[in-house]
Each structure stands twice: as C-alpha cells, then as structure tokens.
Amino acid sequence: MRRLFLIACLVFVMVSIFGAITLTMVETITSPARTELLRQLLDEFEATHPGIKVELISPPYESSDQKLIMMLNTKQKVDVFEVRDNFLAIHVNNKNLLDLSEFVRDWDGWNDLIDLAKTVATKIEGKVYYIPYGFFIKALFYRKDILEKNNIPVPQTMQELYEYAKKLTNPAEGKYGFAFRGGPSEHSFSEIVIMSHVPNIDPSPNRGYLTTDGVPYHDTPGGIEGLKMWVKLYHDCSPKDSLNWGWAEQVNGFVSGMTPFLIQDPDTVPIVERRLGDPNLYGVAPMPVGPYGKVYLDYGNAGWGIASYSKYKKEAWELIKFLSSPEVNARFSKFNGSLPISKSAFADPYYATGPYRAWYEELTNPDKYVFYERPVHMPGFPAYAEKHKNDIQNILLGKKDLYQAAKEWADFWRKEYGITK
C-alpha cells in the first residue's frame, strides 16, 4: 500500500515536472519583502494558468544586474526578466530582448497605459522592448508641523525653496532647511535644481542633457545659475555632513525634523509615514519650478521583458500581461512605492488622494513638469555620474572652481554626442 502511494507520488511529481512548462523569471531590484510579494503574484498566475510554472530567481541586489547580464550573455535559461531603464540599451545592444510589438498589437491593456508608460516602452526604434511596471519621479516632501510652527508656506519655486529653507536654518540649534544629497546618485537631485534654471532643455529621448540649441546644458548661463543655486542650498540651508549624504541620511534628517524639506521618490512615502507614525506630520508637493515656470523631471522606471532566445515566448507574454493588468499592477505599485502604469490604477483612491496627488499633478501638467530622459543609455553615463559627484563635492569643499567643473561636464557630453560647436 505504502509502495503504491510512493509510486503515485513519484508519477505525480514526474508529470508536474515534465508535463508543465517552467518559465524562469529573474528579478534584479531584489528585497526579501518584494520577492515574497512577487512570489505570491506568481502563485496566483500559476493557479489561473495551469500547465505553466514560474521559477523566480532573485540574486542579491548588490550584484543582481551583473548577474542577470552574465546569465543573458551566456544564454542561460531566462524567459522573463526585470528590465531597468539604465540597462535597457545594454540588453538591446546585446540582442537579448525580444521585440514585443507583435504581442502588444492584440493587447487591450496597451490603451489603458499612461502616456509616459507608452513613451518609455517604445523609446528604442519605436519597438516595444518591455512593459514598465512603475515609475519613480521626484517630488518635494515637507514637514507640515515644522512649516506651520514657523509660519512658512509650501514653496512653489526653487527661489522660494531656498528662501524658506534658509529661514529655517539655525546651525547652533542643529536646525536646517534642506535635506541635501551629496553622496551616491546625487546627480538625480542636483540636476533637478540646476536644470530648472535652463529655459530650453530638449525633452526628446536620446537628447538627454542637451538644450534645444543642441548643446549640453551644463555651461549655459542657466546651467551656471542653477549650479550656483545648488551650492547656495548646501552652504546656507543644509548640514555640513550632507555633503556625503545618501538616502538613509536624507530620510533620517527629514524624519528627525532636522531638515524639513526633502526631495525624494514615491517609494519613500511608506517609510516616512511609518517612521513619523502620523500622516499629518508631513505632506508631498509637486516639485518647485525654476525661474522659467517649469522644472525638468527624469523618470526612473523598470519593467518586464522577454529574453530573445526564450523557448516559451507566448507563455512569457501571458505572464507579463498578468503582471501588467491594472489590478495586479496597483497591488505591486502600492507595495513597491512606484507610480502605477495605467490610467485605471490612478483612479484608485489610494493614488487619487493623499501624498500621491502631488505626483498625479506632475504627470498631468506637461507645461510645468517636463519629463526628460537622462542619457543613462550612453556608455559614458556611469563615469559622468561619478565625476559629477566628485566635482560637486569638491566645489562645495572649495577645492574646485564651479565654472571649470561646468565646462568639464559640458565638454564630456560634447564628446559623447560628438558635438563640435
């Protein structure tokens, strides 16, 4: 009897192993909690799609991108994988991403996507290489309680941000206005303030950092003005050690009340809310605008794509469709802290009210909030980001001339773009 049972079990296992298709999915922005949620969603997918199993590979975050690229280049079994905006070009260059245009044609979910989602999905040669799952766009967090106590309104312009932050600054009491970011990835903060002083940034993809005159913005008069503003924000409104602050220090400064203005992404909302313990202590406002009444925002995003050499392309597309459906995407976004990709998800009260309204505002006022793309796909970008960080820190330390740095950055991009003027 027992033997019979064992045999039955074995047969069942064999059938489920060899009878079903197993998709291999690789995520790269890994965290234990997100992996758990993703697994849950995959279980639901398996339940509604009998015959398809999904194996989820979650390399540790620190080396996940490298690991994924290695897996793809050595043609290991990968069907669906996480595509981050800064690696999109690499995957396409290496011919590892499948063009989804065929699939998308028969997908009614496409028309429900917000414009930005369609723009990023088709940004390389108009082909759909991935379906984004969410966006990270920056907005201004402020401490309601502290602003009220000091009788300070929410800033609408960069100039106001500077003035109010300066008013709040009193180093003797350990009080400052602005949660400056000088450490890793500082460029995605400094550039918002700097570029808002430039009247004519070219928003078209593949023209990142260029003005409509076709030159890098860095050493234009506006670029210099903006850089000076960023330097003033540090010297007059920020703690000294924010020169090297990363995300954790910024959030800490904000939550502790030391720096009541903070520029951050939507994924900071849950953390700020949990650590403050009271949603009435803070608010999120759309990004203050520069002297020309607008501000240029870049949009970090990631999504799901299919390996060009996958044997199960159709099944892989089923999975992506499932993950991109408004209901599943909204659940994933709430957890992930990213902005959802579909119009119907934005109707969810969770996004229509509260802190997320600020982002909705940004997404729907194209005259004020201009979305552009940093040239993250260009091979020189990582080196530029590192140089930018070091140079800004040296400027703040008084060890580098501001004009010289701006000129070097502009020269850098002139060379990258092959611009001679």
Add this chain to the structure above:
Amino acid sequence: MSKDRRFIFVMILPTVLFISLVIFLPAIRSIIMAFQDYNMYFLTKKFIGFKNFSDAFNDPVFIQATKNTLIWTLLSLALQFVLGFSLALLLRRPFRGRGVYTALVFYPWAVSGFVIGLQWRWMFHGSAGVINDLLLKLGLIQERIAFLSDPSYALYAAIVANVWYGVPFFAIMLLAALQSVPQELYEAAKIDGANAFKQFMNVTIPYVRPVIINTTLIRFIWIVNFPDIIFSMTNGGPAGSSHILSTLLISKVYNEYNYGVASAIGVIIMLILATYAYVYLKINRSEGGF
C-alpha cells in the same frame, strides 16, 4: 622514492586542479581583462594595450587612492599591532574574569566588516553621532565636526574603525604565541639577572618573532585588500578623498561598470602585494626570521 613521489603527486592533484580552477583561472582572466576594452555597454572585449593602465594613472582619484592605501595600511597595521600586542601581554597573566574579558575583547573580530562600517558611520555622524557628543561634552571641540564629509578626517575615521576591528586578530595570535613560551626561559633569565624589560626583549620577542612576522605579513595583505569598512562608511567620499585602491576598484565595477580599468587596478594591487611579500620575506629571512 619515485613511487612515493608519484603517490604524493596523485594525492595533491585534486587540490591543485581545484585551486587552479577557482584561483588561477580567474586571476589570469582578470589580467587579460586589464588589457581589454571591457564594459557592460559593449561586450566587444577589444584589446587596447595599456590604455586601462594609463587611464588609471591619469585619474587624480587613483593617485589619491594609492597614497591613501599606503596611509590606511601602515597606520592601521602599526596601531593594530601595538594595541594587539599590549592586549596580549595584559591577557597573558591570569586574573578574575579573564575568560569573559577575553571574549569581549575578541568580539569585534567576529563581526562583519560592513556591519562595523555602518556602526562607525553612525558614531561618526556629523550631527547625530555619539563621537561628536562625547567630544563636545568633554569640551575638546566647540562645534560638531562632519568627520565623514570632510576630506581631512574621512580616511582617518575609517582607520579608527579598522584599528578597532583588527586589534583582536593580533591579540589572539600573539596571546597564543606568548603562552607557548616556556616558563623555564624566564626563570633562567631571572637567575642571570635580567629585568622585566630585558626578559621581554631577549626572551619574549625572539620566541614570538616568527608569529610576528607571519601575522604582520598576512595582515598587511588583508588590510590592503579590505574595502568593507571604507565602502560602508564613506564609499570613498567625499570627492574620492578616502578611496583606497580596493574601494576604487569596486567603484569602477559597480558605479562605472568599467571592468577593464577595474582589472587594471586589480593587477596593480597584485603587483604591489607580490613585491611587498617578496621583499618582506627576503629581509626577514636574511635576518634569520624563519
């Protein structure tokens, strides 16, 4: 004899193969990479001669990192050794609660370098750090110092953390060595009229000398190749002022995706360490160290 030899050869063959596979092969691969245009954007792997090396040498951060590696290694090593040796001497004599005390002293060695870096990063924090609080309360400073954001302090803050971390290593190794010094030698020295200092110089030191040489040699190499603390405390900042070669290498891989230059830096580290080990052993051998 030749049969024995063959037997020995067969027995060590698996180990040799294994080591070749996991150590020599990657090492050779990375040396090759140092001469290639190898980054994640274009996997062309074109050979470009010494360009990666010249790129490295033309980078002011690389020059700074080389100087820093020297300061970081020598200062850390010297302080770790002196403090570790003193600790070993203190722990050598029995006293009440020695077991507990010893365990406490050895604790840092059991903690991961990254965790230590994070701990010290908060302790050195410019506005909320306990070190600033202490210095203020003691009246040693008038206003808070942004240790990790000031190029003149950042590297030294990391060295303090590294010393804290590395002292137990020397304490453990030297304590074991000290305990193996035969008591009779001290008794004989005492009869000959040697005072405590002379006993130390003429009995203790010569006896533990091989251990000192080996531990400082190993430790030197470890410290050069120990990016954990700097990586998590300052990430080489501000403005690259606290990079050592091994953290710069990491930054080239993970921030710039430039494997070629990173490999070139790796090769440079390897050359420095090989030269160091050779010279160090040569000097000590000629003095009869082994």
